Amino acid sequence: MLIHNTEKTGAPKRAARALVAATGCATMVATIGATAGAGVAQAATTSTVPLVVYSAQGYDSTETTAFQKATGIPVELDDNSTGPLLTKIEAEKNNPKWGLLWVDGATAFASLDQQGLLMKGFEPNVSWNPLGQKAVPPDHSYIPTGLTMAGTLVYNSKTVSNPPTTWQALLGPKWNGEIGMNDPAVSGPTYPFVAGMMQHLGSVTAGEKYYTALANNGLHVYLTNGDTLAALEAGLIKLALIQSSAGIGATIKTHGVIKVKFLNPVAALPSAIGIDAKAPKAEQLEAEKFAEFVLSAQGQKLMQSGDPTGDSLYWPVVKGVNALPALPKLSTIPVENINPYTWGARENVVNTWFTNNVVE
Amino acid sequence: MAQALPAALPEELGRPTPAVRPWSVVAGALSRSGGNFFIWAVLIFLVAFPVGAFLLLAFTPRLFGQGASWFTLSAFSQALQGKAFVALWNSIWVSFAVCALDIVIGGGVAWLSMRTNIGGRRIWPGFMWGLLLVPSYLIAQGWQYLLEPKGVTYQLGLYSPLLYHSFFSPAGVVFVDALVNAPFSYLTISAALGGLGSQYEEAVRVHGGGRLATFRVVAPVLAPAVLASIAIVFAETMSDYGVASTLAFQSRFQMATYGIFESISQLPANFGVAAVLSILLLAAAAIPIGIQSRVTRGRSYAILSGRTRPATRYRLGRPARLALTSIAALFFLLALGAPAFGAFLGSFVQNLGVPDGAQHLTLNAYKEVFSGSIAYGHVVQEGATGLLAPVLLSAELSAITATLTAVIGLAIARLLAARRPGKWTKAGDLLLVGSIALPGIVLGAGYIFAFNLPFTSRVGLDLYETLPLLVMGYLATSIPTQSRIMVGQVAQVHGSLMEAARVHGARALSAWRSAYVPVVSRVLVLAWLITFTKTFFELPISQLLYPPGKETVSVAINSWLSNYHYDIGTAMTVIALLANFLVIALVLGAFRLLAPEGWRRMGGWRPVG
Amino acid sequence: MTSSPIRGERVDIAGATKLFGAKAALAGVHLHVEPGTFLVLLGPSGSGKTTLLRCLAGIERLSEGTVSIGGQLVAGGGLHLPPERRRLAMVFQDYALWPHMTALKNVMFPLRQLRVGTNEARRRAQEMLQRVGLGRLGERYPNELSGGEQQRVALARALVGGAGLVLFDEPLSNLDADMREQLRLAISTLARDSGATSVYITHDQAEAFALADRIGVLRDGRLVQLGSPEDLYRQPASPFVARFTGICTETPVTPASDPDGSAGRGAGALDVRLPGIAGATTRATMPRAVPSGVALQMFVRPSAVQIVQSAEAQVMARVRDVAFAGRGYEHALEADGQLLFTRVFSLQRWPRGSTVGVQLAPDGCLVLPVDPALEGVVDGDGTGGTGKALVPGGTDLVDLTGLGNK
Numbered sequence A: 001m002l003i004h005n006t007e008k009t010g011a012p013k014r015a016a017r018a019l020v021a022a023t024g025c026a027t028m029v030a031t032i033g034a035t036a037g038a039g040v041a042q043a044a045t046t047s048t049v050p051l052v053v054y055s056a057q058g059y060d061s062t063e064t065t066a067f068q069k070a071t072g073i074p075v076e077l078d079d080n081s082t083g084p085l086l087t088k089i090e091a092e093k094n095n096p097k098w099g100l101l102w103v104d105g106a107t108a109f110a111s112l113d114q115q116g117l118l119m120k121g122f123e124p125n126v127s128w129n130p131l132g133q134k135a136v137p138p139d140h141s142y143i144p145t146g147l148t149m150a151g152t153l154v155y156n157s158k159t160v161s162n163p164p165t166t167w168q169a170l171l172g173p174k175w176n177g178e179i180g181m182n183d184p185a186v187s188g189p190t191y192p193f194v195a196g197m198m199q200h201l202g203s204v205t206a207g208e209k210y211y212t213a214l215a216n217n218g219l220h221v222y223l224t225n226g227d228t229l230a231a232l233e234a235g236l237i238k239l240a241l242i243q244s245s246a247g248i249g250a251t252i253k254t255h256g257v258i259k260v261k262f263l264n265p266v267a268a269l270p271s272a273i274g275i276d277a278k279a280p281k282a283e284q285l286e287a288e289k290f291a292e293f294v295l296s297a298q299g300q301k302l303m304q305s306g307d308p309t310g311d312s313l314y315w316p317v318v319k320g321v322n323a324l325p326a327l328p329k330l331s332t333i334p335v336e337n338i339n340p341y342t343w344g345a346r347e348n349v350v351n352t353w354f355t356n357n358v359v360e
Numbered sequence B: 001m002a003q004a005l006p007a008a009l010p011e012e013l014g015r016p017t018p019a020v021r022p023w024s025v026v027a028g029a030l031s032r033s034g035g036n037f038f039i040w041a042v043l044i045f046l047v048a049f050p051v052g053a054f055l056l057l058a059f060t061p062r063l064f065g066q067g068a069s070w071f072t073l074s075a076f077s078q079a080l081q082g083k084a085f086v087a088l089w090n091s092i093w094v095s096f097a098v099c100a101l102d103i104v105i106g107g108g109v110a111w112l113s114m115r116t117n118i119g120g121r122r123i124w125p126g127f128m129w130g131l132l133l134v135p136s137y138l139i140a141q142g143w144q145y146l147l148e149p150k151g152v153t154y155q156l157g158l159y160s161p162l163l164y165h166s167f168f169s170p171a172g173v174v175f176v177d178a179l180v181n182a183p184f185s186y187l188t189i190s191a192a193l194g195g196l197g198s199q200y201e202e203a204v205r206v207h208g209g210g211r212l213a214t215f216r217v218v219a220p221v222l223a224p225a226v227l228a229s230i231a232i233v234f235a236e237t238m239s240d241y242g243v244a245s246t247l248a249f250q251s252r253f254q255m256a257t258y259g260i261f262e263s264i265s266q267l268p269a270n271f272g273v274a275a276v277l278s279i280l281l282l283a284a285a286a287i288p289i290g291i292q293s294r295v296t297r298g299r300s301y302a303i304l305s306g307r308t309r310p311a312t313r314y315r316l317g318r319p320a321r322l323a324l325t326s327i328a329a330l331f332f333l334l335a336l337g338a339p340a341f342g343a344f345l346g347s348f349v350q351n352l353g354v355p356d357g358a359q360h361l362t363l364n365a366y367k368e369v370f371s372g373s374i375a376y377g378h379v380v381q382e383g384a385t386g387l388l389a390p391v392l393l394s395a396e397l398s399a400i401t402a403t404l405t406a407v408i409g410l411a412i413a414r415l416l417a418a419r420r421p422g423k424w425t426k427a428g429d430l431l432l433v434g435s436i437a438l439p440g441i442v443l444g445a446g447y448i449f450a451f452n453l454p455f456t457s458r459v460g461l462d463l464y465e466t467l468p469l470l471v472m473g474y475l476a477t478s479i480p481t482q483s484r485i486m487v488g489q490v491a492q493v494h495g496s497l498m499e500a501a502r503v504h505g506a507r508a509l510s511a512w513r514s515a516y517v518p519v520v521s522r523v524l525v526l527a528w529l530i531t532f533t534k535t536f537f538e539l540p541i542s543q544l545l546y547p548p549g550k551e552t553v554s555v556a557i558n559s560w561l562s563n564y565h566y567d568i569g570t571a572m573t574v575i576a577l578l579a580n581f582l583v584i585a586l587v588l589g590a591f592r593l594l595a596p597e598g599w600r601r602m603g604g605w606r607p608v609g
Numbered sequence C: 001m002t003s004s005p006i007r008g009e010r011v012d013i014a015g016a017t018k019l020f021g022a023k024a025a026l027a028g029v030h031l032h033v034e035p036g037t038f039l040v041l042l043g044p045s046g047s048g049k050t051t052l053l054r055c056l057a058g059i060e061r062l063s064e065g066t067v068s069i070g071g072q073l074v075a076g077g078g079l080h081l082p083p084e085r086r087r088l089a090m091v092f093q094d095y096a097l098w099p100h101m102t103a104l105k106n107v108m109f110p111l112r113q114l115r116v117g118t119n120e121a122r123r124r125a126q127e128m129l130q131r132v133g134l135g136r137l138g139e140r141y142p143n144e145l146s147g148g149e150q151q152r153v154a155l156a157r158a159l160v161g162g163a164g165l166v167l168f169d170e171p172l173s174n175l176d177a178d179m180r181e182q183l184r185l186a187i188s189t190l191a192r193d194s195g196a197t198s199v200y201i202t203h204d205q206a207e208a209f210a211l212a213d214r215i216g217v218l219r220d221g222r223l224v225q226l227g228s229p230e231d232l233y234r235q236p237a238s239p240f241v242a243r244f245t246g247i248c249t250e251t252p253v254t255p256a257s258d259p260d261g262s263a264g265r266g267a268g269a270l271d272v273r274l275p276g277i278a279g280a281t282t283r284a285t286m287p288r289a290v291p292s293g294v295a296l297q298m299f300v301r302p303s304a305v306q307i308v309q310s311a312e313a314q315v316m317a318r319v320r321d322v323a324f325a326g327r328g329y330e331h332a333l334e335a336d337g338q339l340l341f342t343r344v345f346s347l348q349r350w351p352r353g354s355t356v357g358v359q360l361a362p363d364g365c366l367v368l369p370v371d372p373a374l375e376g377v378v379d380g381d382g383t384g385g386t387g388k389a390l391v392p393g394g395t396d397l398v399d400l401t402g403l404g405n406k
Helices: A002-008 A012-046 A060-071 A082-091 A106-114 A130-135 A188-201 A204-216 A225-233 A244-253 A281-295 A297-305 A340-359 B022-056 B074-079 B084-115 B124-133 B136-147 B161-167 B170-196 B199-206 B211-239 B242-250 B256-265 B271-295 B318-348 B364-371 B388-416 B423-437 B440-451 B454-458 B467-490 B496-503 B508-516 B521-536 B540-545 B553-562 B566-594 C049-057 C103-113 C118-131 C147-160 C177-194 C205-211 C229-234 C239-244 C394-401
Strands: A051-055 A075-079 A100-104 A142-149 A152-156 A179-182 A220-222 A239-242 A258-261 A266-275 C011-020 C023-033 C038-042 C064-069 C072-076 C088-091 C165-169 C197-202 C214-219 C222-227 C249-255 C268-273 C281-286 C296-300 C305-308 C315-324 C329-335 C339-346 C355-360 C365-369
Touching (some): A051 A082, A051 A281, A060 A297, A082 A188, A082 B440, A082 B540, A100 A106, A106 A266, A130 A266, A179 A225, A220 B242, A266 A281, B022 B271, B022 B423, B022 B467, B084 B124, B084 B211, B084 B271, B084 B318, B124 B170, B124 B318, B124 B521, B124 B566, B136 B318, B170 B211, B211 B423, B256 B271, B256 B440, B271 B440, B388 B423, B388 B467, B388 B521, B388 B566, B423 B467, B440 B467, B440 B540, B496 C088, B540 B553, C011 C049, C023 C222, C038 C177, C049 C088, C049 C165, C103 C118, C118 C147, C147 C177, C165 C177, C177 C197, C177 C205, C197 C205, C222 C229, C239 C249, C239 C296, C239 C365, C268 C365, C329 C355
Parallel strands (some): A179 A239, C038 C197
Antiparallel strands (some): A142 A266, A152 A258, C011 C023, C064 C072, C214 C222, C296 C365, C305 C355, C315 C329, C329 C339
């Protein structure tokens, strides 16, 4: 806008005036924006409330656009990484603005639930498959929408012909300095992997021992799935322990050069929808409608097509929907389910330990 | 020659005015301290209030619903165990190392281009500005692309593990941070050098002093500028998260900003610990400020007068000139070339580094960005608008932010440039530099605490998740840095220029416009451009404050990158950069074409002579 | 000369006080300037003259007191008209030419503020430049002009708009000696030709005498004397004024008829005894009546000292130094190892070390009380000052007389 002003200014003498004018315009735009924003909020209370969706899913805009079209409910989508979304929700505790949260990781939802931030007791009108039944929390504080795996082994088949087959094998000298994973303190989908390992090995201490050994074997820690995957693609590491959807997506993109392997066991990482306990009733009802829409046949189709080399690569939790063909059969995967409430409560302690002992 | 009569009627002389109208007292008080009052109000509202809200959480978590107690010190005990001190110490020593390196780089470029006959002396300052316009993570990323195994040097057969490993180390962190912040050092030092004249150097030489003696004499004269450069570079390095989270993190080198980020990212978020760490960061940033105000106390920066003669240049010998020119050229080639190269390469090469022969240059990513069908080639996303909407939105927000920053920043710089700064000015300066030292996420979270209050919502004033609040957040990050940069230049403009205009009949605004703005027009244009670019690519505040449904460029790019679509993400980055360069070219071109000749003669980055 | 002379404005300042924190830069100044007068405010640095000028201009705001220009109140009682509404013009010490404008544009500025059309403004600005001798340099930028040329542009800018009051803030202090003289002449003639009232501040007594119709002497924020240059020279109100307007020596004296000085004195001629010089007395002038019991000091103007034949001499003195001064010689004389007379003029050169006779002209020997409490204001209605202790003679004496008193 300022650029136009400067361009159109005819007489050189007027340049100063243009600057002043531009300032004025800027202030005006800001003011108009403020009033407009307030106007929308006000109008909303009288008719339909806009549903504010905080989501980190790759298919979220596909889904919200279709939902808005189907129901006429206006959706405001905050499409962001999981981290900033959770930060916002935590910082908004005083005066929540979000209506619905859609991210990966039951532990995150369990933690929000324990803080009393989630609306409990909503049971969507869907028929769960066995996977779904297992993922639904007892207090119905969040709604699972799909399943991926945390800590999936991803490797480059051109450089690794004999990938390790057990978790113990990763501690061997062969993989010294060749393994990378994400920092659970930053990457939401990584904590379930760490927690799953602890549950698998029987205790937090046993798990800590394992990760210490992994660190001693030259483990590289990156921020997120994307960074770890990039390190693998760049040849900085040979094995990456990341979320299954990212790994399988890479398989598709590289036409099978990058491969995934599920060591025994891998921790289940459900994606889920949580509804703001403090949202206006009308918005909560719309959020419920949205959850049901997502789990409907139409919604599932959109979830599977919205991000075909990323988040769409999930195992469905409702009956009658099959996973995309790129995904291996669920029965071949040794899935470990962790109790999100037990482990969600330990998240900070474990992550702090991880930061101080593995990252450093 | 009819002139407007003053509104107030003259009272009879010798008799004290009996009844003073209340409005005239109010108006008088406002116009007396009006400017300053307004500036402080803006600063308090934009910076002090949200930052203070965040820092308060170190003691009173209950204030913003973050805990049960009204007062506790538990956040302190939590924060001060573990690696907090190591991280803080790392941040401090890296920042000091960066300051030292940048005095050499920034001061060196300033001196060489202003005081010697080095080749290309007209373009090096421009390149310095260029460096300022490149986002910091691109510099880190570019070097990474260059040096990593299977990276560019590897493909050229030049891969060196030693170089790679020394890059992924504290040394690499210092190096990249120094490149990122060198322009700040250059700007502050060159501003002082430009007004210095060569009389001091000549005085040394006529009294028989050699080059070393000259340096010894001139260095203290430049001390205020050097200290100013240290203050800003130190704060900027302390607050950097881009390098801390990538290069430093992967080198297992923890820095303070990362600790803050981590505490905030916890679930439940531990804002208390982040606040404690922020307080420590602020305290650290006060060190160079303290030194600066101690050393420069009572000294005036105003060294530019009508009598200052243009400085003479050292004539370098042929070999020295050739050597220094090559060094400068090499420096800028590396500093600017590496990130540019990295960004372009990353966007063109599909699946960079996959050794299956499938590596090839492709324009697919660009096609997808422009076509709007950006769901990785397969399905056209409904409602996806490509990059255009975020680019336009970011351009508009950045232009607004840059304009307001230039105006408010100039006003603040004028206050800071006062010869005898008062208590309030000093406090304001501390607030400014302190806020530079805080990472964006602290400001972003502080904005949520401060501007998402239940009672304002009840009266229907919801600023949070609106564009105005996002602009305010941008202003809070840009005003401190820009006003600090402008101080050096503004301090050289004598106040009598404005007074002369008022005395000769110009009203306040008209005097400001006709007698002051033109003199600092170059500085203003540059502040505008820097702010535009920095805002265009700003991520942490955008992420926390952008209104849902109105993605900024940085949020969009980050979204693609975090969903593993690197090619699209990088292509967007390149397009955003190009759009950005286009704006810079347009603004500079417009200034050159449209500004009166006199304006373009005014100070700024062009070396003297 | 097409622009007709304008009427100068009357300036009235009453009780002007300006506080910077606890420090008073102006402590209740009362001053009236008749229309068309060229007033010079003379004072050392820190005397408040700059503050007074800036308050008059409206750049600074008075803490107390009132200012009227042309009978119209511009400051005081909660009112503070900004500079642009006071219809004045000003020449600054550092020129304050806008560096982004050519000389011509700088001079056109005040006219443009008065809504004079561009062509007319250009014509008048060009004419004004011509009058200050810069007719051909209008298209130059300030940094392409010498200091003297810049200040001429500033003078042209101040006079072009026909303001009724023109302020000068030490306009010559940044210039070289030869430039000063030329520009002083230009200011003196052009400002008077314009008909405007001029208020000019300086710390240079010679400059003040050369320019002023009236001189106001400021000290510690107070106006200590206001009068014509002749008044100040012949009847200084205080030792401070006497010293600041040029003396060649000063010495404590006692009345010849009343050695203990117990009786009060009326103004007029008075014989005094010069202590330290055995038996020496001289006739001096007492500008003002003095109460009894105060110590007296005699201040001698350089013009009052004459080298004479020893027969006519009141005091014998030895020649310490002699300096060639063009039309004659200036001598430094020492009487009895006590009294040093500087700048004693003679057409003849008296060799160093020789002894000469000295005669003092009574009207140039001014006897004043040294009690600071008695340093009141003359020709102003302010209260007497209680200034700080007087600066001791010594170096001051040499410095001040060195200012030139031709």
